[in-house]
Amino acid sequence: MKTYHVDEKGYYGEFGGAFIPEMLYPNTEELRQQYLHIMGETSFQEEFDQLLKDYVGRPTPLYFAGRLSEKYQTKIYLKREDLCHTGAHKVNNTIGQILMAKKLGKNRIIAETGAGQHGVATATVCALMGIKCVVYMGEIDIARQAPNVARMKMLGAEVRPALSGSRTLKDATNEAIRDWINNPVDTHYIIGSVVGPHPYPDMVARFQSVISAEIKTQLLEKEGRENPDYVVACVGGGSNAAGAYYHFLDNADVGIIAVEAAGKGIDSGESAATSALGKIGIIHGSKTLLMQTSDGQITEPYSISAGLDYPGVGPLHAHLYRSGRGEFISITDDEAMNAGLQVSQLEGIIPAIETSHAFAIFEHRKFRPEELVVINLSGRGDKDLDTYIDYFEL
Structure with missing residues (x-):
């Protein structure tokens, strides 16, 4: 039967895959090898469902x-x-990924955000779990989404402006990837959408x-x-x-x-x-x-x-x-x-x-x-x- 879901190599038809610098390979590979196993664990599913019900x-x-x-x-x-x-819907994914990060033994979270909703959702779950949080956001988006920037700061996150390029979402993502390359061992990158290297598009889609x-x-x-x-x-x-x-x-x-x-x-x-x-x-x-x-x-x-x-x-x-x-x-x-x-x-x-x-x-x-x-x-x-x-x- 024809399926539109991801294949075992991380592709949807001709699209997908993991085109990443060598320094990121251990991070994404660790995630790729473990995400389905961790998501399938009864204890993970129970905690995820409970938080979706009582918290979200x-x-x-x-x-x-x-x-x-x-x-x-x-x-x-x-x-x-x-x-x-x-x-917004963003919190469904950040709840899932923060639980994933804990299972993988990570104690620092980074994220990128455009409209700020994913940043707020990430800052929210980091506050919930007591984990350090850095959010990258384009300088232009910081200006036009001021209420969400204030929320992130109120929740204890550090908001770092992306000052390059168009100073919007693409550039915030670039900055987050740079950070991840520099901090591969203790940091989990919570991507907020069905983008990025495999397994992120599939993992985010499953949480959503x-x-x-x-x-x-x-x-x-x-x-x-x-x-x-x-x-x-x-x-x-x-x-x-x-x-x-x-x-x-x-x-x-x-x-x-x-x-x-x-x-x-x-x-x-x-x-x-x-x-x-x-x-x-x-x-x-x-x-x-x-x-x-x-x-x-x-x-x-x-x-x-x-x-x-x-x-x-x-x-x-x-x-x-x-x-x-x-x-x-x-x-x-x-x-x-x-x-x-x-x-x-x-x-x-x-x-x-x-x-x-x-x-x-x-x-x-x-x-x-x-x-x-x-x-x-x-x-x-x-x-x-x-x-x-x-x-x-x-």
Whole structure:
């Protein structure tokens, strides 16, 4: 049977692998050899499930968005990851990885963050476990995501600015990798998305797969069926999307829709629509689709959303795009902002700008009245209020 999951070599089709400096080999190899074994241990699973339940607040609700459904004449359910502790799906993965780090005997954690949600989630679990935490963040993102920077510091993390390149997520990741090379023995690098060298894309997807597992259970209870017609999620690196798609990947009856940030327009030169603009390349240790110049230099991505302006996409998503399994839609800043305002005023939920991109598809893509669409509402919009207020002059 054809599968869209990772193979034993760490590839999704032609994408994935581990393209890393020799000095990082022991770190990733230790993880590769042990991650499935550790995740399979009963004691690990019990502690992970317990923390998801009592600390994160899972299961998150699957909410029928009545007014949104009425407006777009189809059945729309929202998977409320914005109701997780810390305000986004990111904490599912950081809980899993902090437990993994403890099992591997690591006593220092590093992370990179763009929108700051992964940084907050990492700082949160480090505080919970009493482990030292350093978060790398682009200087520009530090400025535009000030509330999350304050949260990280409040939680005891050190926030180090990335001052090179575009001073955003890509550069924060570069700095984190440098740190890891310099501190290979005591440090675990918690990557926040389904990117990086194998086994990270698979490990992060597995920790986030709790999202699609819950969707199946909750739909069965609400609609008498486990599978929606479509699952929709925004994609930057793509961890919320990987979690929402995970248990549906090999079920051809479930449509997979990935929503990327077109910024000021796909052809504007200010975009982060990797599927439309990307070519095969290597970034941060994996082979994937990547925005680059004709001579292979990485192009600076742009999006109004700090969490979606990554120049590549996780190898799973690259494979979903290239194989045709996933339908990719690019949404501009303006479309996303208007969709975010509309959801706020129709449903009383202010979504993160990342997630607002996913809500904008209904102006592009029609669904039938009997179809059932689940949108992964990956984060809440508190962190983006200044951007919304400036944009709409509220």
